[in-house]
Each structure stands twice: as C-alpha cells, then as structure tokens.
Amino acid sequence: MARLLPWQCALHSLTLRRLIVEVGAVIVTGLRRKGGRRRGGALPSLSDGRSELLSGGTPRSSATPVVSLDISVDDIPRTLWLKLESANAFGSVKGRTAVALWQDVVDRVDPAIGIIESTSGNLGLALAAVAASHQVPFTAVVDPKTSGHVIEGIRALGGTVVMVDRPDGAGGYLLSRLDYIRQRLRAEPFLVWPNQYTNPANPRAHSTGTAPELRAQIPEGRTTVLVAVSTGGTLAGFRDFVTASVPDWELVGVDMTGSVALGGPHGRRVLSGIGASRPSSFLPGGFRPAVRITPQEAVSVCLWLQETAGLGVGASSGAVIAAALQLFRATARRTRAACLCADGADRYLGTVYSRHWRQQQRLTTTGITDRVKVLAVDRSSYGAAQGSAGAVDADPSAGGRRSAGAPSAGACASDTRAVPESAVLTYSDPGLDPGPDR
Numbered sequence: 001m002a003r004l005l006p007w008q009c010a011l012h013s014l015t016l017r018r019l020i021v022e023v024g025a026v027i028v029t030g031l032r033r034k035g036g037r038r039r040g041g042a043l044p045s046l047s048d049g050r051s052e053l054l055s056g057g058t059p060r061s062s063a064t065p066v067v068s069l070d071i072s073v074d075d076i077p078r079t080l081w082l083k084l085e086s087a088n089a090f091g092s093v094k095g096r097t098a099v100a101l102w103q104d105v106v107d108r109v110d111p112a113i114g115i116i117e118s119t120s121g122n123l124g125l126a127l128a129a130v131a132a133s134h135q136v137p138f139t140a141v142v143d144p145k146t147s148g149h150v151i152e153g154i155r156a157l158g159g160t161v162v163m164v165d166r167p168d169g170a171g172g173y174l175l176s177r178l179d180y181i182r183q184r185l186r187a188e189p190f191l192v193w194p195n196q197y198t199n200p201a202n203p204r205a206h207s208t209g210t211a212p213e214l215r216a217q218i219p220e221g222r223t224t225v226l227v228a229v230s231t232g233g234t235l236a237g238f239r240d241f242v243t244a245s246v247p248d249w250e251l252v253g254v255d256m257t258g259s260v261a262l263g264g265p266h267g268r269r270v271l272s273g274i275g276a277s278r279p280s281s282f283l284p285g286g287f288r289p290a291v292r293i294t295p296q297e298a299v300s301v302c303l304w305l306q307e308t309a310g311l312g313v314g315a316s317s318g319a320v321i322a323a324a325l326q327l328f329r330a331t332a333r334r335t336r337a338a339c340l341c342a343d344g345a346d347r348y349l350g351t352v353y354s355r356h357w358r359q360q361q362r363l364t365t366t367g368i369t370d371r372v373k374v375l376a377v378d379r380s381s382y383g384a385a386q387g388s389a390g391a392v393d394a395d396p397s398a399g400g401r402r403s404a405g406a407p408s409a410g411a412c413a414s415d416t417r418a419v420p421e422s423a424v425l426t427y428s429d430p431g432l433d434p435g436p437d438r
Helices: 006-012 014-034 094-108 122-133 148-156 174-187 201-217 233-245 295-309 315-330 355-360 380-384 409-415
Strands: 066-073 076-084 115-118 138-142 160-163 223-228 249-256 290-293 336-341 372-378 401-403
Touching (some): 066 315, 076 201, 076 315, 094 122, 115 122, 122 148, 138 148, 138 174, 148 160, 201 336, 223 233, 249 315, 290 295, 290 315, 295 315, 295 372, 315 336
Parallel strands (some): 076 336, 115 138, 138 160, 223 249, 223 336
Antiparallel strands (some): 066 076, 066 372, 372 401
16 A cells, blocks of 8 residues: 555544534534624534533543553563543643633634644644634644644644744754744734743643543552653643642653753754753753653654554653653562553654654664563543543443454454544554564
C-alpha cells in the first residue's frame, strides 16, 4: 500500500472528522435558533454527550478512559496505567485547557475580531473548535513542527493559520511565535490572546479536573504519576492537586532533551507537544523529580506500544511511558505508575509513525523496551468512561482483558474495541510496519 499523504492522513482521522461535523452542526443549530452570532456562556451541546466537558466541567460521566497494562520489566511484574486523553471532545488533553482559557477571556472577546494563540498543534485545534461553535474568529500561530493533519483541521474548522518559520535560537520556534503575537496585539489592540503560557486557567483546568479524575480511576496506593511538560500548565495543575489533596502519589515531570521548560541547556528538538524554548512560567523554579527523555526513546516506546498492545499514542505519551520504564528499572520497590497520555497516534502519522520521517530525522530505535513484556491489557475501566471517540463496551466474555503478544495492526483494531479511534492504528502504511530500524 502506498505511503499516506498528509491529506490522506487527515481523512483517516475519524476523531477529527467527527469533531468538524459536530461543530458544524452546532453552528447551524445555533444560527437557526438565534438568527445570528453566538457569544459567551456555555458552549452548545454536542451530539454525543460531550457538552458537559465543553461547558467547563469534568464530571465522572465524561471522564477519559484509563487502560491498565500488566507488564514485566527485567522479569519483575509492574502495573502501568495509561489515561488516554485522545478520547476527550477535542482529541487531546489540550481540550480541557482550551475550554478553561475560553471561559477566562470570553467577556473580553469582540466577536468581530476574535482570539489568537500560539500553539504546537493540539491547543490550536481545540480552540478552533471552541471559537467555531461561538462564531468567533480564531488565529493559530504555529511552526514547521506542527502536524499538517492538525493544521488542516484548524482550517477546516474556520481558523486562520499563521506559520512562523524563523528559529528562535533556543532549539525551536516558540519565542518567534510569541514575538509575532505581540506584534499583532500592538497592531490590533482589541484582539484577545488567552495566553496559555501564563494564564492561571491553564493549570486550574487540571488541578480541578484531570488530576482528581485520574485519582478516582486508579486504585489507592503508592503510585508514580508521570506528566509531560510544555507550557507546564498540566504539570502545575497536578502539582497543585497533590499539594492540596495529598494523595499517595510520587509526581514526576517529564521533559525532552534540548528543552528548557524545566531549566537546563537548550538544544535541537524534533518532537512536537513536549518541551519548550523557555522555562515554564507556571514552574519558575523548575520541578523535581523530573526525567529527561531523548526523542529516540520516546519514538521507540510509541512503536513498541503499538506493536505489542495495539495502542497508538502521541510523542509526549511515548516520553512519559519511557520515563516510567526508566523509573521501574531504578528501584524494584516502584511497582505502579500512571501516565497521562496527552494525545493519540492520529496526529503523528506523518512523523513518529512514519519510517520515512524517522529516517530523515535519524531517529533509530533504542533498547529502552528491551526485557519489557506486556502480559495483559485491561480495558474494563472503559465502561465508566463516557465521551471516548467511537468507544463501545468491552467484550463481557473477556472481562475487557486479554493476554498480549505482538498482534498485527488488524488484530489490534479488533481487540481494542473500547479504545478511541485515535489510539488505534488500523492501516498498513509502510511507515507503520516493523522495519530494520526496529
């Protein structure tokens, strides 16, 4: 089968197509009902019951699912929980941030001028959907590392995309994107910038939503919880929750080599959705404990997880799982870990899951998954998680559980019926096939 082109990758993403259709239906319904623009207040209801999340709450009925993996690391049994944020209304954890940012700035938004935000991809797609449902203009300021799939999605939702391709001298493009926004604000003073990098609404979405939701979904007991950092808002929200609620958690931040989000020297970065060109404003003193992961390790884990468990996760998710494996190896007493998986494989088909891209970036796989075996995958918790994209009930006869080997992509698709489509790879692009570099 021929390699998928960017537009074909976009068509393969059922999550994105469903989001576009649903937002379009919301707009049409709102215009018919109101006879004009809609602004402010709660977002209109979506067709599959996700409106509770879109209106800003994160009730249990809208929780994103958790899948449990029984694994052995160097022949020692461990439990690894993956919270799949690809199942929320906007396909990533940034959907929660987008709703919180919108609610914070909505009273200042001029519906004729709209909002602007710097984004590596996921937040831009989520804000495009929020803005479209309110008939408010939205401009996403992106860079060359942003997925073409996400860019097309933003445009399909009516958003304007500005590509900033000037490197910022710190291993990325973030500082250049922010310079562009400041220039726009000087020229258009009524344009609103939610500013995900400093707005307290960002961490609050996770201290009051994502973190307590995860706590309710996994058994009590000493657990290492791993969260990736880019703006630092998600990690800061988890920190605030742990400080206030004192669960029996070891909270660990995960960053990429070359990132200065948690301090340290800057360097070249090739993966989107994790790391930053400047220290996090939410974590001014950095964060400890923290683990730094190389792009090779993150990509290796993504490919390993797809091959052995049939789950496709994004680049930052590969990094947090890689960090969990490192920590498991660091001490035999650490037996349980929970990873916040920010998004799914659907946004990385042209990068992480493309052999051609990996070769271009000289990303060969590492031995981080050596002597790691997936023994069983338990999806029984999906029954309580509503809002999963395309989710159905787990097979009662199997109790939502199966033994894991090395299934084919087709076998993975049939065996992960409760997993959001964005987390399952079902097509045979040569870039997804095991090759000599694996």
